[in-house]
Amino acid sequence: MMKKLFPIMAIVAAAMFAYAPFLILNAPYESTMGLVQKIFYFHAANGMAMFLAAFVSGIGSAIFLFTRKPWADRLAVAGAELTIMIGLIVLVTGPLWARKAWGVWWQWDARLTSTLVMWLIFNAYLLLRRYGGPGSDRLAAAVALFGMANVPFVYWSVNVWRTLHPKTSVIPSLQPGMRGPFWFCVVAFLLVSVLILALRTELEKRRQELDELYLAVEE
Amino acid sequence: MKRIIPTIVMVLVLAAPVFAQQPPTTPTPAAAQDGFVPVDAPMNAQDTMPAPRLVAIAYGFIWVVLFGYVWSVRSRLGKVEREMEAVTRRIRTTGK
Numbered sequence: 001m002m003k004k005l006f007p008i009m010a011i012v013a014a015a016m017f018a019y020a021p022f023l024i025l026n027a028p029y030e031s032t033m034g035l036v037q038k039i040f041y042f043h044a045a046n047g048m049a050m051f052l053a054a055f056v057s058g059i060g061s062a063i064f065l066f067t068r069k070p071w072a073d074r075l076a077v078a079g080a081e082l083t084i085m086i087g088l089i090v091l092v093t094g095p096l097w098a099r100k101a102w103g104v105w106w107q108w109d110a111r112l113t114s115t116l117v118m119w120l121i122f123n124a125y126l127l128l129r130r131y132g133g134p135g136s137d138r139l140a141a142a143v144a145l146f147g148m149a150n151v152p153f154v155y156w157s158v159n160v161w162r163t164l165h166p167k168t169s170v171i172p173s174l175q176p177g178m179r180g181p182f183w184f185c186v187v188a189f190l191l192v193s194v195l196i197l198a199l200r201t202e203l204e205k206r207r208q209e210l211d212e213l214y215l216a217v218e219e
Numbered sequence: 220m221k222r223i224i225p226t227i228v229m230v231l232v233l234a235a236p237v238f239a240q241q242p243p244t245t246p247t248p249a250a251a252q253d254g255f256v257p258v259d260a261p262m263n264a265q266d267t268m269p270a271p272r273l274v275a276i277a278y279g280f281i282w283v284v285l286f287g288y289v290w291s292v293r294s295r296l297g298k299v300e301r302e303m304e305a306v307t308r309r310i311r312t313t314g315k
Contacts, residue, residue, distance in 0.1 A: 021278070036270040039277045046281070085288045093277040100270050192285065199292050206299045213306045 002198050009195055016188035023181040030178075036100040043093040044171065045185040046086050049193040051151050053082035054118065056197060057125070058148020061141035070208060071201075073137055076144055078200035080125045082193060083147070087119040102164050110157035111165040118154055121147040 020041075030037035057079030063072035094112065095105040106112065121143060128140040158167045174182055 034270060036273055038274055042278065042281050085284060089281050089284050092280055096273045096277045096280075100273055196289060196292065199289070199296065203292055203296045203299065206296060206303065210299055210303050210306065213303060213310070217306060217310060 006195065006198060009191060013188060013191045013195060016184065016191065020181070020185055020188055023184055027181045028175070028177040033101045036097055039093050039097040041182055041185045042189075043090060043097060044182065045189040046089045046093070048186055049189040050083055050086040050090055051155065052190060052193055053079045053086055053197070054122070054148050054151050055079075057083055057122065057144045058151075061144035061148075065138065065141045065145075071205075073141070074201045074204035074208070075197070076141060077126075077129065077204050078197050080122045080129075080144055080147070081200060082196055083122045084119065084126065085196075086189075086193070087115070087122065090115065091119060098164070107164050109163035109165060110161035111154065111163050114150060114154045114157050118147055118150040121150060 024038055024041045027038070027041070029035060057076045060072045060074075060076030060079055063069060064076055094115075098107070099105050125140050125143045125147060128136050128143060132139060155168065157163070158165050159169075171182070
């Protein structure tokens with residue numbers, strides 16, 4: 001099913017990414033921040049994709065912990081790696097926007113700090129998988145659960161604590177000229193995330209098959 | 220005379236804090252009126268940070284990371300598949 005849909009989804013995603021810059025260019029400027037606010041369209045969309053990837057990794061890890069299903073483990077690894085990649089985009093584009101909007105690159109407030117902590121947790125997950133030795137897959141799965149548990153905290157942090165970061169109410173209250181391009185970018189990034197997850201899960205599946213082949217050769 | 224010397228000393232001692240509180244005599248920036256003074260870095264970088272550059276860096280970074288990551292996954296997948304083919308071939312030829 002996914003193999004049949006993959007090329008179509010890839011073409012749609014590529015077309016959306018090609019069209020997104022034109023939509024963003026034509027979107028109205030924000031009154032106080034001006035041009036730099038246009039980083040928002042990809043920054044916030046990436047933030048949503050990062051949450052999705054963290055949930056995929058966390059849910060995959062939970063299933064793996066309770067059922068030991070290999071497919072769940074593969075999904076968890078793919079989700080964790082994607083969280084790190086998209087998290088890197090979020091953590092770099094955010095300060096670029098902040099430098100102009102706030103006058104500083106970084107602020108140790110609840111949103112920024114909790115996002116960094118979440119990103120570090122998933123880095124810990126991959127390091128544990130790589131260097132943890134036998135049995136590290138289960139230990140890493142528990143780490144991914146902590147990473148996923150961080151997602152609601154990251155999301156709500158702007159509403160609970162005083163922070164320079166825009167609140168979650170910004171997105172529902174977007175003006176029509178900004179709303180269209182923003183949701184277009186969100187769909188594009190979610191689509192790309194699903195495609196990357198499928199590709200990365202396939203890689204993990206192939207690696208497991210290769211390990212089984214080597215075991216067969218040794219026996 | 221005996222009264223004058225202690226008086227002068229006392230006046231100087233009392234005046235010492237006044238001199239101490241004087242702002243340091245830095246050279247006045249007369250150069251700004253007479254000519255431009257070059258500096259190595261802007262005095263207030265925030266005011267000179269151009270938004271187009273920040274936006275371009277942000278979008279460029281996103282494209283590079285995204286395409287770089289997809290390329291990395293594709294290349295790792297290709298490598299594993301080639302290795303699988305080699306192992307399968309070895310099993311067929313050696314019967315092991």
